[in-house]
Amino acid sequence: MLSRRVGHFVESVIRDMTRLSLKHGAINLAQGFPDFPAPEEIKQAGAAAIMDDHNQYSITWGAKELRDELSRKALEYNKIESDPDNEITITCGSTEAMMASMLSIINEGDEVVVFEPFYENYGPDAAVSGAVPRFVPLDDELNIDEDALVSAFNKKTKALILNTPNNPAGKVFTNDEMKLITDMCVEHDVIAVTDEIYEYILYNGKKHISIGSLDEMRDRTITISGFSKTYSVTGWRIGYAIAEKNLTSGVRKVHDFLTVGAPAPLQHACVRALQMPDSYYSDLARMYGRKRKLLYKALAGAGFKCRMPDGAYYIMADIPDGTGMDDMEFAKYLVSKVGVASVPGRSFYNSGAGMRKLRFTFSKKDETLLEAASRLENLNV
Ligand code: GLN
Numbered sequence: 001m002l003s004r005r006v007g008h009f010v011e012s013v014i015r016d017m018t019r020l021s022l023k024h025g026a027i028n029l030a031q032g033f034p035d036f037p038a039p040e041e042i043k044q045a046g047a048a049a050i051m052d053d054h055n056q057y058s059i060t061w062g063a064k065e066l067r068d069e070l071s072r073k074a075l076e077y078n079k080i081e082s083d084p085d086n087e088i089t090i091t092c093g094s095t096e097a098m099m100a101s102m103l104s105i106i107n108e109g110d111e112v113v114v115f116e117p118f119y120e121n122y123g124p125d126a127a128v129s130g131a132v133p134r135f136v137p138l139d140d141e142l143n144i145d146e147d148a149l150v151s152a153f154n155k156k157t158k159a160l161i162l163n164t165p166n167n168p169a170g171k172v173f174t175n176d177e178m179k180l181i182t183d184m185c186v187e188h189d190v191i192a193v194t195d196e197i198y199e200y201i202l203y204n205g206k207k208h209i210s211i212g213s214l215d216e217m218r219d220r221t222i223t224i225s226g227f228s229k230t231y232s233v234t235g236w237r238i239g240y241a242i243a244e245k246n247l248t249s250g251v252r253k254v255h256d257f258l259t260v261g262a263p264a265p266l267q268h269a270c271v272r273a274l275q276m277p278d279s280y281y282s283d284l285a286r287m288y289g290r291k292r293k294l295l296y297k298a299l300a301g302a303g304f305k306c307r308m309p310d311g312a313y314y315i316m317a318d319i320p321d322g323t324g325m326d327d328m329e330f331a332k333y334l335v336s337k338v339g340v341a342s343v344p345g346r347s348f349y350n351s352g353a354g355m356r357k358l359r360f361t362f363s364k365k366d367e368t369l370l371e372a373a374s375r376l377e378n379l380n381v
Pocket residue numbers: 014015030031032033167
C-alpha cells in the first residue's frame with residue numbers, strides 16, 4: 001500500500017538508537033542534542049512570547065522581525081547579503097529547509113553530489129525529492145579527492161549538498177575546497193544546498209566559510225542553518241533557508257504547503273537569540289572544545305581509534321580490533337551491555353566503510369561524559 005518513494009529509505013537510525021538507549025537506561029551519546037539547559041535569556045524570551053500572544057500563525061515564510069535580524073546576522077557572520085522580504089524563509093528546523101529546498105529544485109532523476117561521510121538525512125531527502133545521490137568519499141585525512149569530485153559531475157547533476165562543519169566527521173571545508181566546488185558548480189550550472197547548522201562550533205582556530213558568500217555562488221546557493229545547535233534548542237524546530245529570490249520562491253511554496261509556518265512564539269524568541277553578545281559564541285565553542293577532549297580521552301582509553309574533529313560535536317571512532325562485530329552488532333552490544341549508546345557508522349556511508357565505525361556525540365554535560373567514560377572503561381572485548 002505504501003509508495004515506492006518511502007520504500008527507498010528506512011527510519012532514522014539515530015533516533016532509533018535514542019529509543020534503544022532509553023530502553024536500556026544507557027547514556028545517550030547517539031543523538032546530537034544537549035542534555036543541559038538552553039540559555040536563560042532565550043528561555044525567558046520564549047515564555048514571554050507566548051504570554052505576549054504570539055500564538056497564531058506567523059507569516060508563512062517567517063516573522064518579519066526574525067527575517068530582519070537574520071539578514072543582519074547573515075551579512076555580519078556569513079558575509080551573505082540578503083533581502084529579508086524576498087530571500088529568507090523560516091522553516092521547521094534546518095531539516096525542513098533541506099527537504100523543502102530539494103523538493104523545489106529537483107526533477108525526477110536529477111543527480112545530487114554528496115560528500116561521504118554524510119548526515120543521515122540526505123539519503124531520504126534525495127529519495128523523497130526523486131534525486132539520485134552521487135557520493136564523493138573524502139580521503140583518509142577528510143580532504144576532497146579532486147578527481148572523485150570532478151568525475152561525480154555530469155549533465156544530470158542538479159545540486160551539491162555541502163555540510164560544513166560536517167556531521168559526523170567534524171570536517172570543516174577550506175577556502176581552496178570552496179573554490180574547487182564553486183568551479184564545478186559554475187561549470188555544470190549546479191546549485192549548492194548547504195547545511196551550516198554547526199557554523200559556530202569550531203576548534204583549532206578553524207573559520208567558518210559560507211559558500212554562498214562567494215560572488216559566483218551568490219545566486220546558485222541555498223544557505224541553510226538553524227537555531228538548534230547554536231542555542232541548544234533542538235526541540236524548538238526553528239531553521240531557515242537564505243537564497244536568491246527565484247530560488248526562495250520555490251522553497252517558500254513547498255514550505256507553505258508542508259507546514260504553513262514554523263512555531264510563531266519561538267520565532268520571536270529567536271530574535272532575542274540573535275542578539276546574544278559575541279562572547280556567547282566564543283564561550284560555546286570553548287565549552288564544546290573541552291567536552292571534545294573529555295570524550296576523545298574516554299574513547300581512546302577504551303581502545304577506539306579516532307581523530308579530533310575540527311568542528312561540530314561528534315567523534316567518529318573505529319571499532320577496536322578483535323571484537324569480531326560490525327558496527328550494528330557493536331552498537332547494540334555497547335548500548336545493552338556497557339550502557340552507552342552510539343550510532344552505527346553505516347548511517348553515514350554509502351560504501352561499506354561505516355561498518356567499522358561508530359559515531360559518538362559530546363553535546364552532553366561533563367558529568368554525563370564522565371559517566372560514559374567510566375562505563376567504557378569496563379569495555380571488555
Ligand atoms: N543532528 C542530530 C544528530 O545527528 C540530531 C538528528 C536528529 O534526530 N534530527 O544526531
